[in-house]
Amino acid sequence: MKEEKSPNVTEKNEINTKSTEVEEVDVGFDDDEVELVVSDLDDTSENEVERSIPEEWKGKSEKEIALLFEIQDLKNKLETSEKEWFEKYARLQAEFDNFRKRSLKEKDDYIKFASSQLILKLLPILDSAELMLKNLEQELEPNEFKGIQMLFQELFGVLEKEGLTPIKAKGEKFDPFVHEILTIEYTDEYPEETIIEVFQRGYRFQDRILRPSKVKISKIKKEEEKKLDSEREE
Template sequence: MSDEEFQNEANQNEQENAEAQENAADEQNAASPIEALEAENAKLKDRLLRAVAEMENLRKRTERDVKDARSYAMANFARDMLTATDNLSRALLTMSDEAKAEADGAFKSLIEGVEMTEREMHRLLEKNGITKLEPKGEKFDPNFHQAMFEIPNNDVADGTVMEVVQAGYVIGERVLRPAMVGVAKGGPKVAPVPNGEATAAPSEGENVDRSV
């Protein structure tokens, strides 16, 4: 091979190598923008999902706050209503069944009017989410009951509500007024609950403040 042919072949190889390097560089430069766009797209998608999740949490919190405001804003007024309802109940309890049965004329109408008013008061309370607590025979729950005294009784478990001195009320899931009760003393030391667990009997006067 002559020097000229050798030089031509060397030049051709050099040109081919340069073209190969250029093509490789072009391919790399072409791939980099795609990868960059894909990475940016992934970041934007993640931000969007986070924003959507935050908005959904905010919506739920707002709905809960509005619901709580509607449910518990009337708590003070409801307590005043309970006082009036209690007075109506006490007025009816002062009359014996015989006196009610023998009543006639205006006195009978008065009794019926008081009874109707009491029923209507309870209906309005329930309509506004205020529920009466009647825990007689149930296990004492310091979240909803206030123990006023103990009643010796060996036939039932300690802490069983034996007597309700004053009915309690809840508004929504919160205690508006705890039920004042008398609890059994002298029976088994723990009272069974529906799920099979056991709860210690309360101490005298035990109660917890969960009122609104």
């Protein structure tokens, strides 16, 4: 004997199926589509905030407002562009000033070097003239010697104006930066390392040593050295 299906059960299944179909139709958007709609809404709200109409523009037509927004955008772009160009100009100006200063310094250094090389070649002539004056002082009459001496002083004065100056030596304490030792004399008459004789005058040219003075300096013997000397003499 076959069992008959209950009409209540059939109706119940049909109702459940329909309700399921209705639920699927109600949720008819994909996740991506939902995100796109939300993002569009966000963009719209942002644009509305960004492009909010100023109070003084209210009452104008949409076309006028659109033109005013375009003018405002152009003005903002021009201000940004002007600032960028000004910064570029200031940077280029600073680079040019630095280049000009470097060029002037290099030119000045080159002139100093060229002048120093020329004067360095003239130093032997000055040495000869100075030695000649010492010899002529004993041979010539005072008036004759004075004329030659003035000529030498005039020549040296020209070089002095260019920056040539003699290095102090005799009576000074030895300085390894400006003096060169040729001989040493052991004596108690002078303090230790005093320059007691100058063999060749040294010169400065502006801020550099052109030639050191060649000198003789004093040395004080120690007691042990004195005893050894006395023993040798005996």
